[in-house]
Amino acid sequence: MLQFWRILHGGIRNFLRNAWLSTAATAVMTVTLIIVIVSFISSLALTATIKGVTDKIDVSIFLNNNTTPDQVAAFEAALKSSGNVASLMYVSPDQAVANYKNQNKDKPSLIQALDTAGNVLPSSIEVKAIDPKHLDAIEAVVSQQANQSLLDPTAPPSYTGGRKETIDRIVHFANFFKTAGLAASIVFVVISTLIIFNTIRMAIFTRRDEIEIMKLVGATKWFIRGPFIFEAALYGIIAAIVAVTFSYLVLLSSAPKVASYIDFGSTISFFQSYPFVILGGELLLGIIIGAVSSILAMSRYLKL
Amino acid sequence: MILFDRVTKVYPNGQTALSGLNLHIEPKEFVTIVGSSGAGKSTLIKLLTREETHSSGKIIVGGLDYDTITAKDVPLVRRRIGVVFQDxxxxxxxxxxxxxxxxxxxxxxxxxxxxxxxxxxxxxxxxxxxxxxxxxxxxxxxxxxxxxxxxxxxxPKILIADEPTGNLDPGNAWQIIELLLKINRFGTTVLLTTHNKEIVNALKRRVITINRGRIIRDDEQGRYTLENPTTLKGATKGIATGVEAQN
Structure with missing residues (x-):
């Protein structure tokens, strides 16, 4: 235990004695950890945003107004059998008009237009899909020959329109962003590993007399290596604390400004619910990057 | 205390630093090792402190057979031996x-x-x-x-002093030698290497002379016998100039 404290003390002393290099290494590590955390947050927020968008989307299948209740029931049963239906609801023409008036109560001109047209809106089946990204099964049921006669010929089912493409685009963008975030994280982990490797290598060179003396007086290998590992781990510890604090503050201040585009609400609540999980994860990553780089540098340049 | 039995050291570049060296030093002895540069003194010390490993033969120090020690034991070996250097x-x-x-x-x-x-x-x-x-x-x-x-x-039971006076003026050099003698009186085995003829001759202790990896002389109350101390390293100015072959 005493030896352990001496090793920690040696690591801190090395860190301070090497202030400029230590600062540079810590800064690179901080950038890396911020990128990791941003990538993680974005992934969470994008997932939440996509879920929000797709949850709002129902497939609307507009029906011919001559459809009988029996036909509607049969059609509903067929849709359910597709396996991708979370819930469905029949909306009668009257209900459709009521809904429309309710949605547009601030826009009297639209309501007036509907009145002028004789309050005619098609009945519909509103389907909430289990997986809105894969509507093929529902689409297949709708396009069955037997069901074609039930559809309103003037209003095609809504999934075939622009909304599906928009969803696809969002999903595509989100996946791209997640992949890019992962790639950037990996690249920066590699960069900081290389920089810390170099910092420790320099430290080994500048302290070679001291290392020789340590060997001379009978220091064990780990007593000599320990301070170098702890010094590098210290870069990770400081960087993790800075990165988590910085990311949280930026997230808090920027979330309201981008709220209409991206939903950070769940991310912030995740941050607030599990601050120590996030900090712990970053600390662990920082310490691992530091320790591994340092061990690599020593295996190459510190022959004991 | 220290036993070298037909110890040979060949460096990876093929240079033979010690060849079949036999050496026995009793506890509490004060032994001076002399030899010109490249004679094998430094290698001898490096073998004792396990900075180098011998190629063949047997080294036993303080009852510890150097063939049996592992890399993990090296720090423990070093803690049993005190070493001081010229620098x-x-x-x-x-x-x-x-x-x-x-x-x-x-x-x-x-x-x-x-x-x-x-x-x-x-x-x-x-x-x-x-x-x-x-x-x-x-x-x-x-x-x-x-x-x-x-x-x-x-x-430690053994103190190795590798050219401890090499960088010192005569007055300071003598003070260091007196300190080593005092330590030896307390019971520590002292192994001194030096190029300083005056010190060697004044000590009147055992002197081992090494040349080309072998012991060529081993005298109780020995004297400095090297003819041409070309490697004085500038530190023993005034003392060891004009050394003549003795004995």
Whole structure:
């Protein structure tokens, strides 16, 4: 235990004695950890945003107004059998008009237009899909020959329109962003590993007399290596604390400004619910990057 | 205490530094090893401190057979042997007391033990008043005393002094030799290497002369017998000039 404290003390002393290099290494590590955390947050927020968008989307299948209740029931049963239906609801023409008036109560001109047209809106089946990204099964049921006669010929089912493409685009963008975030994280982990490797290598060179003396007086290998590992781990510890604090503050201040585009609400609540999980994860990553780089540098340049 | 039995050391580049060297040193002996540069003195010391491993033969030090020690045991071997060098090898950014304490710290000594032992050792080497000074504030002789104090703090049975007076003026050199003799009187085996003819002759102790990796002379109360000490390293000015072959 005493030896352990001496090793920690040696690591801190090395860190301070090497202030400029230590600062540079810590800064690179901080950038890396911020990128990791941003990538993680974005992934969470994008997932939440996509879920929000797709949850709002129902497939609307507009029906011919001559459809009988029996036909509607049969059609509903067929849709359910597709396996991708979370819930469905029949909306009668009257209900459709009521809904429309309710949605547009601030826009009297639209309501007036509907009145002028004789309050005619098609009945519909509103389907909430289990997986809105894969509507093929529902689409297949709708396009069955037997069901074609039930559809309103003037209003095609809504999934075939622009909304599906928009969803696809969002999903595509989100996946791209997640992949890019992962790639950037990996690249920066590699960069900081290389920089810390170099910092420790320099430290080994500048302290070679001291290392020789340590060997001379009978220091064990780990007593000599320990301070170098702890010094590098210290870069990770400081960087993790800075990165988590910085990311949280930026997230808090920027979330309201981008709220209409991206939903950070769940991310912030995740941050607030599990601050120590996030900090712990970053600390662990920082310490691992530091320790591994340092061990690599020593295996190459510190022959004991 | 120290036994070399037909020890050979061949470096990876093919150079033979020691060839079939036999050496036996009893406990509490004071032995001086002389030899021109490249004779094998440094290799002998490196084998003792396990900085190098021998190619063949047997080395037994303090009952420990060097063939049986593993890499993990090397630090323990070094803690049993104190070494001082011509260039002192002190930590420049640590005070005198800290330099001496360092040898105890690496072996896991308790702080209380360190606080008790360091002042005692500094008193022994005559530096108790300079415990809080840095090495650069000391004279060469004083630095070497710090190095000796560090080598002795763990009470090793063997002290190796590798050209300890090489960088010192005659006055300081003698003080260091007197300190080594004092340490030897306390029961520590001392192994001294030097090029200083006057010191060797005045000591009247056992002298082992090495040449080309072999012992060519081994005399009780020996004298300096090398003809041409070309490697004086400038430190023994005035003492060892004009050395003649003796015996």
């Amino acid at each position: 002192f090898k002190l930590l420049p950014n640590r005070r005198v007391g800290e330099n001496v304490a360092f040898a105890l710290e690496v072996s896991g000594a308790r702080q209380r033990e360190i606080k008790r032992a360091v002042p005692k050792m500094l008193t022994l080497v005559g530096l108790s008043a300079k415990q809080n000074m840095y090495p650069h504030e000391l004279s060469g002789g004083e630095r070497q005393r710090v190095a000796i104090a560090r080598a002795l703090i763990r009470q």
